Amino acid sequence: MKEITQELLNSFRSPAFPGSYFLSFEGIEGAGKSTQIIRLKNHLEQKNFRVLVLREPGGTPFGEKMRQAILETKTEITPLAEAHLFASSRAQLLTEVVLKELAVPNTVIICDRYIDSSLVYQGHSRGLGIAEVLNIHNAFPLNLVPHLTFYLKINVDTSEKRQKMRNAPKDYFESKGVEFYKKLVVGYDTVAELFPNRILTLDAEVSLDSMTMTILDTVDKLLGQNKNTPQLEE
Numbered sequence: 001m002k003e004i005t006q007e008l009l010n011s012f013r014s015p016a017f018p019g020s021y022f023l024s025f026e027g028i029e030g031a032g033k034s035t036q037i038i039r040l041k042n043h044l045e046q047k048n049f050r051v052l053v054l055r056e057p058g059g060t061p062f063g064e065k066m067r068q069a070i071l072e073t074k075t076e077i078t079p080l081a082e083a084h085l086f087a088s089s090r091a092q093l094l095t096e097v098v099l100k101e102l103a104v105p106n107t108v109i110i111c112d113r114y115i116d117s118s119l120v121y122q123g124h125s126r127g128l129g130i131a132e133v134l135n136i137h138n139a140f141p142l143n144l145v146p147h148l149t150f151y152l153k154i155n156v157d158t159s160e161k162r163q164k165m166r167n168a169p170k171d172y173f174e175s176k177g178v179e180f181y182k183k184l185v186v187g188y189d190t191v192a193e194l195f196p197n198r199i200l201t202l203d204a205e206v207s208l209d210s211m212t213m214t215i216l217d218t219v220d221k222l223l224g225q226n227k228n229t230p231q232l233e234e
């Protein structure tokens with residue numbers, strides 16, 4: 001397996017557009033990403049930021065087709081093919097949307113999953129290797145990473161309970177079972193350690209509101225305008 005060198009890690013940088021920010025949310029199914037993303041979006045809009053929420057895979061017409069192709073497949077795809085499919089959807093999203101939109105000052109892009117999902121799902125849990133997935137992304141613009149990533153951490157039991165409550169049909173990854181999910185939790189811890197300045201791990205077993213407070217506070221600090229934080233609404 002390839003080695004993760006400091007040089008490789010250093011080649012991943014945040015985009016530099018004055019006044020604009022790129023954020024992402026990560027976590028296993030049921031972590032509560034969607035709720036927190038909506039709350040953060042509302043908060044930032046009240047502060048007069050232009051906010052775009054994107055999801056991966058997807059976010060462009062090509063990416064949405066790729067999303068369907070991956071999540072609805074009934075046959076096994078090799079981890080290497082998976083990693084390249086997600087990376088090609090990501091490359092399209094970066095070129096077609098992220099880079100253009102961040103060039104407009106005062107923009108915040110919030111991405112529901114990004115490169116860390118590939119590092120964890122394909123690199124760690126599917127066994128391709130985190131270094132291999134980093135190498136696939138080691139060229140512009142795929143080597144752009146968010147300024148800040150929130151990893152909403154829950155355990156596998158909580159994820160299962162929340163998935164049952166949702167009662168939605170299982171997609172390709174959701175069908176892979178408990179062992180796969182256990183590996184995801186280990187994978188996220190590993191990746192969070194590789195990028196300690198970018199990834200903030202939050203305990204998502206706690207109440208939604210206390211998690212929101214931490215997220216809004218952290219983003220306000222990053223954006224340098226920790227003033228007049230509006231009251232949370234349920």
Ligand code: TYD
Nearest residue numbers: 028029056057086113114117118121122173
């Ligand atoms: P989605 O329904 O968006 O999951 P969730 O609601 O939990 O965010 O499905 C995306 C699935 O694709 C999810 O199981 C994670 C997986 N995935 C990867 O394996 N690699 C990736 O790079 C990305 C972006 C997602």
